[in-house]
Amino acid sequence: MITSIKNEKVKHWKKLHKRKERVKTQTFLIEGFHLVEAAFKSNWTIKELIIQEGVSLPEWARDIPTVVVKNSVFAVVSQTDTPQGIAAIVTMKQLNSSRQRPVLLIDAIQDPGNLGTIIRTADAAGFSEVILGEGTVDVFNDKVVRATQGSLFHIPVRHADLLAEIPLLKEAGFGIWVTALTDADNYTEVKPVTKTALIVGNEGNGVRSDIMDIADKRVTIPIYGQAESLNVSVAAGILMYYLRS
Incomplete structure (x- = not known):
């Protein structure tokens, strides 16, 4: 002892x-x-x-x-x-991704609880992979790991340069959706397809403009009450399940 x-x-x-x-x-x-x-x-x-x-x-x-x-x-x-x-x-272990289902890209999410919850939801929604961009909290941070509730061990998660990954996804036939507050379509008006890569962004600043500029489609979730915005993990969950519908 x-x-x-x-x-x-x-x-x-x-x-x-x-x-x-x-x-x-x-x-x-x-x-x-x-x-x-x-x-x-x-x-x-x-x-x-x-x-x-x-x-x-x-x-x-x-x-x-x-x-x-x-x-x-x-x-x-x-x-x-x-x-x-x-x-x-x-x-540490890197799981392999088949990329036969939607992919989630995360741009600079810094709250460990948000990231862990998003990974857990991506696992539940049957996404094939989660790619963490620059400025995103470490996936092996203890608070992230706890918030995944074990999903970290089921779904491939890796850190990468999103500006390099997005062209590769396009070459593989993926349509690129990015969340935005302005100049965006209501997500319910955009038809989901199997091979879609969804990008969600930083809690305060959203997705960086250079990443947003190379996306195929900007989507937004309507706010019906007086809240300024949705928590990023909630917004990601809504869109991930929509893409699987």
Whole structure:
């Protein structure tokens, strides 16, 4: 049992709270029974389990290398308000995309909760891939991972240059939809097709103009009340399900 927060393993685990260390080691930290089991069932490599003293190890995890730690140590490693006493070090993995269904492109979304919710919705809506553009929060940020509720392990997600990706999508036969507040068509008036790439943008500024200029269609969601706009994760959800209708 590890009893000291000065232990070298503990120091390494804490470093994974930062993107730099995650990129360097190609690993990330997840917490909670649901997420850890989701990673295991989705065949992502779990390098190590971290179990708080007194917490029972799940039956399916018996063959995974496991380290037991004192409560005080787990509290330092954990990034949640009410930790469940189980965490895991997981190896990053790039899932393959068939691109037979719609693709979601994300331009500079910075709120981890929004990004995680959007990835979860893209998974639920049966999208084939999520591509994260410049300025978007790291997909392996702990708050993003938690907000995906395990969908991160099911749907391909990757960071890329959207200005380079959009021409490739067009060559592959995709129509490019971008969300906009002005000079845009009501989304319900545009017929969805199977091979559509949807672009949603930053919470405050929307999609960058240089990206918007190379889209095929600008779409908007009408506001019937007095709200200025919709939360980006809500707007993305509405449009993703419309594209699958």
